Amino acid sequence: MISWQQRLAWSRQPSRLLLLVPAVLIAVIVVADIVAPADIVLGPLLVIAPAVTAWFAGPATTAGVGAAAVAAQGFIGWRSGILLTRNVLVQMVALGVLSLLIVTFCVLRDRRARELAQVRSVAEAAQRVLLWPLPGRLGTLQLASVYLAAEEEAEIGGDLYAAARSRDSTWLLIGDVRGKGLPAIGEAALLLGAFREAVHHHDALPELAASLEQSVGRYLADFEPTAEAGERFVTALLLEIPDVDSVARVTTCGHLAPLLLRPGRSVTLPELAPAPPLGVGLTESGDVTVDILSFAPGDTLLLYTDGVVEARNRAGAFYPLAERVAHWAGQPPDTLLHHIHRDLLTHTGGRLGDDAALIAVHRRGT
Structure with a gap:
């Protein structure tokens, strides 16, 4: 019999194709920001990548994508020669905080999923007994x-x-x-x-x-x-x-x-x-x-x-x-x-x- 822990673990294993989605998003946003005119700033859109990842992956994967998004924001600032300016630093800190909030949401969601899986397991056992x-x-x-x-x-x-x-x-x-x-x-x-x-x-x-x-x-x-x-x-x-x-x-x-x-x-x-x-x-x-x-x-x-x-x-x-x-x-x-x-x-x-x-x-x- 498959335990509820195994079911939950399998449900949180994203496929490799899904992991390509945040990676492609980060790459597209970085390239678009570099080629766009100087008065158009697209870096803040990088927060989309960890937000999308949280939909199908667990906290660890989401945290990794969030770190990659922060690094991409830093690369955009370095490529433009404004890495140490106040504007870029604030954007990087804000992106890191938002990514941390998304990871926290993932942790709470997975805890709730584990509790629900335990309840279902008990209910199934009670049904088999009664x-x-x-x-x-x-x-x-x-x-x-x-x-x-x-x-x-x-x-x-x-x-x-x-x-x-x-x-x-x-x-x-x-x-x-x-x-x-x-x-x-x-x-x-x-x-x-x-x-x-x-x-x-x-x-x-x-x-x-x-x-x-x-x-x-x-x-x-x-x-x-x-x-x-x-x-x-x-x-x-x-x-x-x-x-x-x-x-x-x-x-x-x-x-x-x-x-x-x-x-x-x-x-x-x-x-x-x-x-x-x-x-x-x-x-x-x-x-x-x-x-x-x-x-x-x-x-x-x-x-x-x-x-x-x-x-x-x-x-x-x-x-x-x-x-x-x-x-x-x-x-x-x-x-x-x-x-x-x-x-x-x-x-x-x-x-x-x-x-x-x-x-x-x-x-x-x-």
Whole structure:
């Protein structure tokens, strides 16, 4: 794995062609000043060279170009026979001070870049710990996932997903913590850990949902802010997909129903019996309904969070997921999500108002 130090170092290695730019600028300005009439002074323009260098190089290179610019100013004064005059000396000192200021800017910029690279490295590590990458295949299923965090420079937020295997089934979870960005990570981490453990102790979705309700309830009892008492919850969609039967068992705890895609641009939005979101204290195993969907080989289930369908364009229109996804219904999961990802960012102008997550689940032949 490439460290953030290596990435930053490589980003600050200017090519030889770029280094020719300040050198050519210095040479052109020197020649132009020499051949110009005596009443035209072009030496002060030499400050352009270190300023341009700071755009693509680090402090050391910029300082070298600044020193070369000061030396060029001295050469112009020597060539004109006025090197030791007050005017030339002041120009050289001013050029040196400006170059020093530019180098200082480079130092501060690189320090900020190192801090940002460290933050990104930590965020990437946290994402790998919390949101384990879904495998490309589980049992008879082919999987792909996409996560888009609304928080700038963040890799994770309040949306979550996970997958696990039992003896003859694949279990899937996609959820959305109330709120967005970094403050929602605690609940997301708790639910992911509880799901990965509980799925090995329960053989049915109602018992799994009740177990997750207990875990979220205990967490909120200990860590929920007093000002938000009773207002924190998690919507979740739970799926059990057997390896043999061509069905998908689905339970929704306040979450959006998945889209069922079939070859031939067929897109269906199943009607599911909802249960309350996790964390409000109303999810009991006896009150949870399991809906059974036909899920034959060749079909694809598209799971998503509300950050996708509630994404707005500049006119305020929501993203028409079902309408857009019909064009790519027959595509493999990774290709399908690639199209949705690109189209969603185009719709919103490259910026989301909420975290968004998608999972595409395709059933292959047995």
